[in-house]
Amino acid sequence: MKLIITQFLRFILFIVAQTLIFNNLEIGFGIQIMVYPLFLMLLPFDTSIVILLLLAFVMGISIDAISNTYGLHTSSLLLVAYLRPIIFGIFSPREGYDSIKESTIFEMGQRWFISVFGLLLVIHHLWFFALEMFKMSEILLILKKTLFSVPVSFLLCILLQIVFVTKPKEK
Amino acid sequence: MHNLIAFFRRFRIFMLFALLQIYALTNYFTYLNFPRSQWLTSSSVVASAILTVRNSITKHWALTENNIALQEENVRLRKKISPSFIRIDNQLVKIDDSLYLQQYDYVPGIIINSSCNQRNNFFTINIGEKQGIKRGMGVFSDKGIIGVIHNTSDHFSVVKSVLTESVNVDVIIESSGAFGLLKWDGKDPRRGSISGISNDIKIKKGSKIVTRGGAGNFPRGLTVGHIETLKSVEGKPLWDVSFIFSENYRVVQNVYVVKNLLQQEQNKIEKEIPEDIQQ
Structure with missing residues (x-):
């Protein structure tokens, strides 16, 4: 029960933060900050993929409705939800995932988090910008936008975890 | 039948994914042109x-x-209003x-x-x-x-x-009278371009671009921007005109919506064109 309430609060907070704060930060160079894939990333390891997909859909639709993008965020977030179990499988530790642990940067280690979340974020941003432009001739612009936006989003995601996620106690 | 059920069972997750994805994508692509889902x-x-x-x-x-x-x-x-003007000639009488x-x-x-x-x-x-x-x-x-x-x-x-792919407002270069369609390439919110201006028309850098008012949704003569660079399009007798928007779209707050009181009249008379040709 506690888990559902925390996840629900996170769900709302991510939508609010993305639409009301991060959508309005305009740094230039075509940078667009998208931090909401972190919500899907932080769901427990044993979440079933159907729930992942449905959550991604509802979250994407809500963000799209407020930021006038009509399905762009939904589509990219659905892709992240679909690929999450596959990428988790590729990078799984030798003895499998411990279902008590959370997939934060503190509990899983920096190396694991950077490779898994980095890959998901690159896929998400690439899909988003490719759909937004939707022209082969604009491929350089798509790559440039992805290249500039991913590091900024990634750093913000790590910052969000440092500020808001409680660290496990040192043993 | 048994095989079919087995097939659905195997691909049910992918199918749910595909279904939701198709919904999102159709929504995105149809909305850009036809607003439907409110x-x-x-x-x-x-x-x-x-x-x-x-x-x-x-x-x-x-x-x-x-x-x-x-x-x-x-x-x-x-x-522009009357108290700012002094009457010079007392002989004239103003009549509404x-x-x-x-x-x-x-x-x-x-x-x-x-x-x-x-x-x-x-x-x-x-x-x-x-x-x-x-x-x-x-x-x-x-x-x-x-x-x-x-x-x-x-x-x-x-x-x-105007920062969209296909807004297509018709604009006119004030000094030369050449007109074209406003386009935006998606890169810089400060710069736009005009397409469809023939390169035999002389255009000066820095000339003012205003609306043409052809479609009836804008009055003629609203400022759009000032020409920054001119390039010729390769293989076509056209100018590639790039200009700086006079409005900063990142801070704008107060706007006005134009109601054209004669729009119906214009639409009605423009509808008659193809019928005349057919005869």
């Missing part, structure tokens, strides 16, 4: 309520700049005449949500059908044009800004 846009009830609250907090941040801009506009308009008929009416509004860094940028404004706003009406601010109304609800509307 609940998915920022003019819907819930989204607009959230945005109104946000705007009530953030609107104060650019208050000084906006007040100065409005004051400048007031000064400009005040110069019927030489002028009002064609355009303006409804003031405030932008409550906007973006500048996407390929297609839509702005939400706080006036809607209750104020008589309809799809296709033009929107401008005191410095330049903003876009065209794309979708409306009772109290809010979504504006398809």
Whole structure:
């Protein structure tokens, strides 16, 4: 029960933060900050993929409705939800995932988090910008936008975890 | 039948994914041209309520700049009204005449949500059908044009800004009279381009670009920007005109929506063209 309430609060907070704060930060160079894939990333390891997909859909639709993008965020977030179990499988530790642990940067280690979340974020941003432009001739612009936006989003995601996620106690 | 059930069972997750994905994509691609699903846009009830609250907090941040801009506009308009003029000739008598008929009416509004860094940028404004706003009406601010109304609800509307792929406002270069369509390449929110200007027309850098008013959604002569660079398009007898927008779309707040009182008349007479050709 506690888990559902925390996840629900996170769900709302991510939508609010993305639409009301991060959508309005305009740094230039075509940078667009998208931090909401972190919500899907932080769901427990044993979440079933159907729930992942449905959550991604509802979250994407809500963000799209407020930021006038009509399905762009939904589509990219659905892709992240679909690929999450596959990428988790590729990078799984030798003895499998411990279902008590959370997939934060503190509990899983920096190396694991950077490779898994980095890959998901690159896929998400690439899909988003490719759909937004939707022209082969604009491929350089798509790559440039992805290249500039991913590091900024990634750093913000790590910052969000440092500020808001409680660290496990040192043993 | 058994095989079919086994097939569905095996691919059910992928099918759920595909189903949701198709819904999202069709929504995205159809909406860009035909606004249909009202609940998915920022003019819907819930989204607009959230945005109104946000705007009530953030609107104060650019208050000084906006007040100065409005004051400048007031000064400009005040110069035109009768108390600013002295009568020179006492012999003339002014009679209210019927030489002028009002064609355009303006409804003031405030932008409550906007973006500048996407390929297609839509702005939400706080006036809607209750104020008589309809799809296709033009929107401008005191410095330049903003876009065209794309979708409306009772109290809010979504504006398809000039920072979109296919806004196609017809504009004219004031010094030479050449006209073309306004385009935006999606890279820089400060610069736009004009397509369709033949390269035998002489164009000076820095000339002013204004609206042509052909479609009837903008009055003629609203400022759009100033020409920055001129290049010739390879293989075509056309200029590639790049210009700087006179409005800064990242800070604009106060806008006006254009109501053309003679729009129906114009539409009616323009509909008659193809029928004449057929005869």
